[in-house]
Amino acid sequence: MLEEIIIAGFGGQGIMVMGRLLAHAGMVEGRNVSWIPSYGPEMRGGTANCCVVISSDPIGSPVVAEPDTVIAMNRPSLEKFAPSIKPSGLLIYNSSLIDIVPERQDITVIAVRASGIASELGDIRAANMVALGAYLRARGVVSREAVVDSIRAVMPKLSQSLIDLNVKALDKGMDIAGDQLMISESIS
Amino acid sequence: MSERLLMKGNEAVGEAAIRAGCRLFFGYPITPQNEIPEYMSRRLPEVGGVFLQAESEIAAINMVYGAAGAGARVMTSSSSPGISLKMEGISYIAGAELPCVIVNMVRGGPGLGGIQPAQSDYFQATKGGGHGDYRMLVLAPASVQEMADCTADAFELADKYRNPVMVLGDGALGQMMEPVTFSKPPVSVSELPPKPWATTGARGRAPNIVNSLHLENEELEKLNLRLEAKYRRMKSEDVRAEVIDCDDADVILVAYGTMSRVCRSAANMARSAGLRVGIVRPITLFPFPSEILSELAKKGVPFLVVELSLGQMVEDVKLAVNGASPVQFYGRTGGFLPTPKEILARMESVLKDRSQAPCGAVPER
Amino acid sequence: MTRVFGRPAALADVPTHYCPGCTHGIIHRLVAEAIDEAGVLDRAVGVAPVGCSVLAYNYFNCDMQQAAHGRAPAVATGIKRARPECVVFSYQGDGDLASIGTAEIIHAAARGERITVIFVNNAIYGMTGGQMAPTTLVGQKTTTSPRGRDAALAGYPVRMAELLAALESPAYIARVSVHNPANINRAKRAIQKAFEVQIKDQGFGFVEVLSSCPTNWGLAPIEALKWVEEHMIPYYPLGEFKTVEGAG
Known part of the structure; x- marks a missing residue:
């Protein structure tokens, strides 16, 4: 088993936290994992991305060139990384902020209104969890329980009410992806 | 803990x-x-x-x-x-x-x-x-x-x-x-x-x-x-190195640190394509694992040294190999990390050169 | 028979390499007496600089480290932080402390390191053969200011005691001279205080000692002492620039 993921968006969208949750959940489930951020002088507001590798074997390069999955939280990220996805890979994108439709036909595409749903739940910052939920449902590389268990380890200062909100956002993302996958299966 | x-x-x-x-x-x-x-x-x-x-x-x-x-x-x-x-x-x-x-x-x-x-x-x-x-x-x-x-x-x-x-x-x-x-x-x-x-x-x-x-x-x-x-x-x-699959290798990659991990990915890709690739990963850079390399070089197997520089460790590899087998180099700089595919392509060209040139006469880069 | 004068225990019984008439010997002795009288010889650690006193590690009868040029206050910081029970001092010249080592001395003082710094200012690079120092007086001839220090070219000499006294942390900052017995006595008292503020954990102690360099000044020893009085003291006024409550 080898899953290589790129998560990308604006700085401040919780991109790094998504990756760390995923890596931590993989570790909890006994996998080899790596997480590496793109790092640069911009601390806020610039583009941010990280690579996560989850594998049953020792991990070679932590930097992912051809991902199995891309989670794009804004349009520049989609434009930059969608072309690099492996054939029959997965693209999850934040359709609240991305007004173009991905062109590739050889991959699974799931549009998630992540920012919109997070706002409706009460905090736009939970958009990352909506997208992460969609990923969990679509790929199943790590379990929902492992991710929920990792929230406290990755974000130790989070209040209980914010943890609850994050879990709610995660579940909402899982539901949306489930619905979309069912529709696409019934079409094909 | x-x-x-x-x-x-x-x-x-x-x-x-x-x-x-x-x-x-x-x-x-x-x-x-x-x-x-x-x-x-x-x-x-x-x-x-x-x-x-x-x-x-x-x-x-x-x-x-x-x-x-x-x-x-x-x-x-x-x-x-x-x-x-x-x-x-x-x-x-x-x-x-x-x-x-x-x-x-x-x-x-x-x-x-x-x-x-x-x-x-x-x-x-x-x-x-x-x-x-x-x-x-x-x-x-x-x-x-x-x-x-x-x-x-x-x-x-x-x-x-x-x-x-x-x-x-x-x-x-x-x-x-x-x-x-x-x-x-x-x-x-x-x-x-x-x-x-x-x-x-x-x-x-x-x-x-x-x-x-x-x-x-x-x-x-x-x-x-x-x-x-x-x-x-x-x-x-206190010399330390990791030696992977070098016994019957067609080509041996030499790399350390982050670069050695990309080489590991490249070696996995190469093996699925039928190439036998070994890796020597120095863990101590000084003292350098010269004897391990000179031993392997006796078989005449070509080495490809990969670094995030324009060629530094390759000099120590050449000193260790001492002309016994060809040593080629591939490096990236500026913060670029070569992809496994890039390294695979270099390995293929090393093997192609080898089939055309006599031992030790392989041109560098 | 009562013994009234002898070699301090903190001073090794070896000949020194200093030139005839050089006042390093006097200053070494004052430091050694201060260590003896404070009763800290068995926990004293000194740091020798680069310059004329580079071999100080052979002359003090306590544990010593030799430091790179100008870095003695950083080395002393490392020793003191590793061994707070030790009494740590550096002994530095003007090229070492006031030129190449300005960052290290200012920040050791700013941190209030519990160390004692003895700064020997003779207005010249002695060991390397008499080049211009940051403390060389305007008009003073050296091998690299053969027409005399030109303030338009090289600026004015640095007054380290005043500079460090502007900082908040130091506990004791003084400038003294050793050109005559009365001043030697005052210098001794100042060096004792600079050790005492360390021993009492009050803070950083610093004594600038005006010193002569007959060899590189081209003066006879007595002439050189007179030169300290007539030329150096007017530019480098003596006194205590900073002292904490209850210091010394």
Whole structure:
């Protein structure tokens, strides 16, 4: 088993936290994992991305060139990384902020209104969890329980009410992806 | 504590140092190693240690000199431009035969360079770096777990040889997170072997002098020869390398640190394409695993050295191989990490060249 | 028979390499007496500089470290932080402390390091053969200011005691001279205080000692002492620039 993921968006969208949750959940489930951020002088507001590798074997390069999955939280990220996805890979994108439709036909595409749903739940910052939920449902590389268990380890200062909100956002993302996958299966 | 923790490489270095009995850290901010001083500033006071942010890298390494001379396990960390500033102090530390650990999370150069991963400080690290005839023992981890393990070993080796030991990482290893396990119990500082040469106050004994000045020719040469004997002993007792699938290899990749991981991915791709690829991954860059390479070279198998530089370690590989088999080089700089596909393509061209050219006549690059 | 004068225990019984008439010997003795009288010889650690007093590690009868040029305050910081129970001092000249080592001395003082710094100012680089120092007086001829120090080219000499006294942390800052017995006595008292503020954990102690360099000044020893009085003291006024409550 080898899953290589790129998560990308604006700085401040919780991109790094998504990756760390995923890596931590993989570790909890006994996998080899790596997480590496793109790092640069911009601390806020610039583009941010990280690579996560989850594998049953020792991990070679932590930097992912051809991902199995891309989670794009804004349009520049989609434009930059969608072309690099492996054939029959997965693209999850934040359709609240991305007004173009991905062109590739050889991959699974799931549009998630992540920012919109997070706002409706009460905090736009939970958009990352909506997208992460969609990923969990679509790929199943790590379990929902492992991710929920990792929230406290990755974000130790989070209040209980914010943890609850994050879990709610995660579940909402899982539901949306489930619905979309069912529709696409019934079409094909 | 044997649970798996998800840590950044830089944080793993900090925790491993504390568990190895390091109670003093002197440093100065520079990207991409800031998590090390930040971690130490948080953790050292919890264990009765001292974190001090120095006014410069020069001051930091000289504080290390003072503390090491006073017998303490002490560490500093920096990244390439800062390590250049430390070179004066490192030369004095080597000359005065003081044990200490220096971490370099290498970034691209020369000059201010960039902040992305690089391996362009290999020469500086392994050939002395500062003035005078000296070497550091250099460890090159390739994972977060090894960042922790090499840091712990670095303190032991520094004390064993009374010599500065460098942990040579890079921006990627420092920034990435992987699971890490601290399986050994923490070192008890009070149970560390005494250092009778240290300047701890001359109570009931003759004064100790920590010094690298020897104005008499005989004295200085005696020091130089003693240092050389020490480096020879390192070569016979503490060479480390990982050798993977080299027995029946068509081509052998030689790479260390982050680059060796990309080579591992490339080797996996190559094997599925039917190529037999071996890997030699030096873990000690000084002492260099020359004998392992010269043994493998006897079979005439071609080597492809891959580095995040324009070719530094390749010189040591060529010295080890000594013309017995072809050595080619591939490197990227500027912060680019070659992809496994790039390396695979180079391997294929090495094999193609080999089928056309006689042994040893393969053109470089 | 009562013994009224002898070699301090903190001073090793060896000949020194200093030139005839040089006042390093006097200053070494004052430092050694201060260590003896404070009763800290068995926990004293000294740091020798680069310059004329580079071999000080052979002259003080306590644990010593030799430091790179200008870095003695950083080395002393490392020793003191590793061994807070030790009494740590550096002994530095003007090229070492006031030129190449300005960053180290200012920041050690700013941190209030519990160390004692003895700064020997003879307005010239002695060991390397008489080049211009940061403390060389305007008009003073050296091998690299053969027409005399020109303030338009090289600026004005640095007054380190005043400079450090502007900082918040130091506990004791003084400038003294050793050109005659009365001043030697005052210098001794100042050096004692600079050790006492460390021993009492009050803070950083610093004594600038005006010193002569007959060899490189091209003067006979007595002439050189007169030159200290007539030329150096007017520019480098003597006195205590900073002292904490209850110091010394």
